[in-house]
Amino acid sequence: MYxxxxxxxxxxxxxxxxxxxxxxxxxxxxxxxxxxxxxxxPDRVGKMFVKEIFKWLKKENKPEISTFDNSFKYNEMIIVxxxxxxxxxxxxxLPFVWTACVWYIPNWKVVWLSKISRIVDHFSxxxxxxxxxxxxxxxxxxxxLNTENIMIIIKAVHYCMIIRWVEDINAQxxxxxxxxxxxxxxxxxxxxxxxxxx
Ligand SMILES: [Zn+2]
Numbered sequence: 001m002y003x004x005x006x007x008x009x010x011x012x013x014x015x016x017x018x019x020x021x022x023x024x025x026x027x028x029x030x031x032x033x034x035x036x037x038x039x040x041x042p043d044r045v046g047k048m049f050v051k052e053i054f055k056w057l058k059k060e061n062k063p064e065i066s067t068f069d070n071s072f073k074y075n076e077m078i079i080v081x082x083x084x085x086x087x088x089x090x091x092x093x094l095p096f097v098w099t100a101c102v103w104y105i106p107n108w109k110v111v112w113l114s115k116i117s118r119i120v121d122h123f124s125x126x127x128x129x130x131x132x133x134x135x136x137x138x139x140x141x142x143x144x145l146n147t148e149n150i151m152i153i154i155k156a157v158h159y160c161m162i163i164r165w166v167e168d169i170n171a172q173x174x175x176x177x178x179x180x181x182x183x184x185x186x187x188x189x190x191x192x193x194x195x196x197x198x
Contacts, residue, residue, distance in 0.1 A: 090127035
């Protein structure tokens, strides 16, 4: 469950408040807010938080995903890979850049492939931890597609690790959510691993 606690502020009010508070943070850090280059930074940060990098915090921004009947009775793997996105580590508010691979075998419902990317994207632009992100995508796909036959792998590079202490720009974190019978099915698992080359 994503930890949200809603308030009644409009977007414009949120931008104004964030901008005021960010001004204070900058002053505390001794930055000169009269400087031409810094003057508008608080406003920019406010707009960026509300309209861009955390825009999926608003529930009403959730995309409508329509499904259609699997009338051609396709029951092999469908894989959408290399979906590249970013989120923000909720512990440090620094970005993590990630790539998702989604696998599923349709039941009686299918979606346009581009919609898979939209579902994945919807969980990206907000403060996140990679483990919850993986679970959220899995649960949403399970609801939309009406099947348990889903697998997700997320590979991420966390800038809070790189910048703060590891200093290894190649460090990657991998999380996955696997359909339970998939774990016992060597043939399907090998086929999948070959296709995505992970
Ligand atoms: Zn972090």
